[in-house]
Amino acid sequence: MSGRALEINGRKVWLLENGDGAPLLYLHGFADVHSLKDSWLPFHEQLAQSCRVIAPAHPGCAQSDENKDVDVIEDVVFHYLEVLDALRLDKFDLVGHCLGGWIAAELAVRHPEKIRKLVLIGASGLFVQGALIGDIFMNAQPEFGSSYATLREMLFSSADQPNALEMFPDGKGELEDEVRRYQMLRLSSRVGFKPPYFYNLPLKNRLHRITSPALIIWGEKDGFVPRSHGETFAKLIPNSGELKIISGAGHSVHVEKPEETAKLVSEFLQQ
Amino acid sequence: MAYPYLDKDFDEKEYSGWVTVPNKLWDNNKARGLYQEYIDQLALADELGFDGMVLNEHHQNIYGLMPSPNMIASALTQCTSRGKIVILGNLLPLHMNPMRVAEEYAMLDQMSNGRLIAGFAPGGGPETFNYDVPSANTREKFWEAADLIVRSWTDDGPFAHEGRYYPLRYVNLWPKPLQKPFPPVWIPGSRSPSTMTEVAKRGYCYFLSSRSHGGETHRAQQEFAQVLEKHGDQYQPFRFGILMSTYVAETDQQARAECEEGVWYFLKNCLKGHLRKVGRQLTYGPGVPYIPAAAWREYMKSYQPGRKLLGDVENWEELEASQSIIVGSPETVARRISALIEKAKVGNLLIQFQLGNMPDHLARKSMKLFAEKVAPILRHDSLIQFTKEYPGINVEQSAQAVH
Numbered sequence: 001m002s003g004r005a006l007e008i009n010g011r012k013v014w015l016l017e018n019g020d021g022a023p024l025l026y027l028h029g030f031a032d033v034h035s036l037k038d039s040w041l042p043f044h045e046q047l048a049q050s051c052r053v054i055a056p057a058h059p060g061c062a063q064s065d066e067n068k069d070v071d072v073i074e075d076v077v078f079h080y081l082e083v084l085d086a087l088r089l090d091k092f093d094l095v096g097h098c099l100g101g102w103i104a105a106e107l108a109v110r111h112p113e114k115i116r117k118l119v120l121i122g123a124s125g126l127f128v129q130g131a132l133i134g135d136i137f138m139n140a141q142p143e144f145g146s147s148y149a150t151l152r153e154m155l156f157s158s159a160d161q162p163n164a165l166e167m168f169p170d171g172k173g174e175l176e177d178e179v180r181r182y183q184m185l186r187l188s189s190r191v192g193f194k195p196p197y198f199y200n201l202p203l204k205n206r207l208h209r210i211t212s213p214a215l216i217i218w219g220e221k222d223g224f225v226p227r228s229h230g231e232t233f234a235k236l237i238p239n240s241g242e243l244k245i246i247s248g249a250g251h252s253v254h255v256e257k258p259e260e261t262a263k264l265v266s267e268f269l270q271q
Numbered sequence: 272m273a274y275p276y277l278d279k280d281f282d283e284k285e286y287s288g289w290v291t292v293p294n295k296l297w298d299n300n301k302a303r304g305l306y307q308e309y310i311d312q313l314a315l316a317d318e319l320g321f322d323g324m325v326l327n328e329h330h331q332n333i334y335g336l337m338p339s340p341n342m343i344a345s346a347l348t349q350c351t352s353r354g355k356i357v358i359l360g361n362l363l364p365l366h367m368n369p370m371r372v373a374e375e376y377a378m379l380d381q382m383s384n385g386r387l388i389a390g391f392a393p394g395g396g397p398e399t400f401n402y403d404v405p406s407a408n409t410r411e412k413f414w415e416a417a418d419l420i421v422r423s424w425t426d427d428g429p430f431a432h433e434g435r436y437y438p439l440r441y442v443n444l445w446p447k448p449l450q451k452p453f454p455p456v457w458i459p460g461s462r463s464p465s466t467m468t469e470v471a472k473r474g475y476c477y478f479l480s481s482r483s484h485g486g487e488t489h490r491a492q493q494e495f496a497q498v499l500e501k502h503g504d505q506y507q508p509f510r511f512g513i514l515m516s517t518y519v520a521e522t523d524q525q526a527r528a529e530c531e532e533g534v535w536y537f538l539k540n541c542l543k544g545h546l547r548k549v550g551r552q553l554t555y556g557p558g559v560p561y562i563p564a565a566a567w568r569e570y571m572k573s574y575q576p577g578r579k580l581l582g583d584v585e586n587w588e589e590l591e592a593s594q595s596i597i598v599g600s601p602e603t604v605a606r607r608i609s610a611l612i613e614k615a616k617v618g619n620l621l622i623q624f625q626l627g628n629m630p631d632h633l634a635r636k637s638m639k640l641f642a643e644k645v646a647p648i649l650r651h652d653s654l655i656q657f658t659k660e661y662p663g664i665n666v667e668q669s670a671q672a673v674h
Binding site for chain 1: 549
């Protein structure tokens with residue numbers, strides 16, 4: 001594992017790289033590398049056994065500089081076009097979780113030719129009538145001054161799931177973990193708060209532009225992005241298979257079931 | 272301006288008094304005439320010689336029933352004649368176009384014959400959720416809006432505002448405010464150095480939004496004084512204000528007996544969701560990420576999870592220690608507030624008299640006793656203190672306002 005900073009338009013973009021082989025761009029979600037931890041999770045390490053995983057921290061997350069001009073998801077997409085230029089990535093596999101999945105889908109509808117294969121895991125970004133994405137902002141405010149049980153419940157299969165308790169403990173966690181969590185929420189408030197929450201209305205009608213094969217993965221008990229969003233992605237992306245459900249997992253599938261999820265992804269990429 | 276008709280089991284049954292508090296609890300049979308009662312209380316303050324009447328903006332809650340303080344201010348322009356009308360303030364990021372605030376404030380200044388004190392506030396956690404206002408850029412939006420409003424009052428129009436958040440091609444305010452160069456501007460804050468700095472740069476007044484008054488109030492005053500000096504300005508007590516509550520009755524014992532129900536209603540119901548850890552405290556936290564990450568890191572270093580907030584006090588002694596609600600005979604209240612003024616060197620006291628479900632007649636009695644027996648002492652003592660400590664100060668400026 002090695003971390004390094006790119007400089008793009010005077011702003012620092014922090015990224016981690018791991019493994020050899022075909023490039024895979026990984027865009028993080030909430031319970032994830034950069035948004036909570038400064039290192040890879042087992043899921044990424046397993047992916048890195050068969051490809052070169054590149055995981056940038058979103059603007060304002062981890063050691064990436066904040067960009068006050070980010071107002072809407074389009075601004076993040078443009079940021080990533082510049083990251084791709086800097087990395088000289090013309091064609092790559094793209095894997096995104098949650099907000100990272102939303103960015104991935106937005107990139108794919110604009111530049112389908114750049115994507116070899118697309119994997120969306122619990123991706124936000126869609127508006128599905130009657131199935132609003134959860135309010136992570138309110139749930140990030142502790143109950144009784146110190147409990148994050150409802151936040152854990154939203155992001156994992158249950159509030160006392162072991163990974164959930166380790167990543168989002170009650171009271172005060174490790175200072176830097178807390179800061180990374182805050183940074184991710186701050187970026188989310190820029191792009192995902194309005195409209196409430198985490199969607200771009202036109203995205204749905206643009207999904208038909210995606211040409212690459214796509215794999216859509218959802219946790220059986222996703223309490224943050226309803227499963228109907230996964231079904232919609234799977235239905236509207238032309239080259240997508242059936243929605244893959246990981247049983248027993250919540251929103252953070254790749255944390256709760258790293259081996260199973262990584263295996264699904266690796267097999268899809270190697271097909 | 273609380274909703275005073277909640278059942279006794281509200282705290283037990285309901286999760287919050289803010290944002291999600293079920294509006295089926297609103298009861299027209301009980302609430303008919305409530306606004307009139309509150310407006311009459313404010314008008315009474317004017318009759319009693321208070322320097323002003325303070326209004327503020329809140330949404331979707333039982334704590335303050337003033338989503339639009341400008342409407343109450345409008346009524347006050349018609350039924351009062353002397354005191355300042357202090358709106359503290361309009362929550363600028365909640366408005367799509369700041370010109371609406373500039374226009375309404377200008378109208379109110381005209382309608383009140385130049386009695387408006389124009390407050391601007393960015394709004395806090397609950398309002399973020401009420402109006403779906405993204406947090407990360409609220410401070411930038413707020414200051415752009417505030418500066419645009421003041422410019423629209425002072426610069427000849429039409430001009431184009433080439434702003435980041437509120438670009439406008441034709442800014443041309445009709446009417447203009449009556450006060451020149453423009454109505455006094457007051458800004459509330461919670462000791463953030465950046466807010467103090469922005470206030471100092473513009474020569475506005477700073478209000479501490481905290482409700483508890485221990486050493487922190489004194490520290491806030493010192494910090495603000497330092498910031499002013501850094502900007503070539505000088506502190507004087509009327510640049511600074513605090514928010515407090517009081518209840519005055521004939522004796523200490525009677526005061527406590529008369530106000531206690533209203534006080535607990537206020538603390539346990541009205542502050543639930545705001546200044547209580549029970550339920551979900553929406554006012555400050557990572558879900559409302561309006562400060563930069565570096566500032567959050569500093570805050571987290573000393574953050575104590577589960578620490579008690581004002582509404583978590585469990586008994587009268589703890590409440591007294593918080594110096595948030597000062598209760599007693601005129602002598603007791605005068606002595607305690609005088610001590611607070613002496614230490615915090617504060618010239619503007621925003622005083623809440625009606626607490627929770629306190630009956631109208633008690634709130635009015637307390638206001639009268641305060642005006643007759645407490646205010647003269649405070650004015651006298653602070654006059655001596657301020658003229659000694661701040662030679663050249665204009666003591667004619669307001670000293671107390673009713674909230």
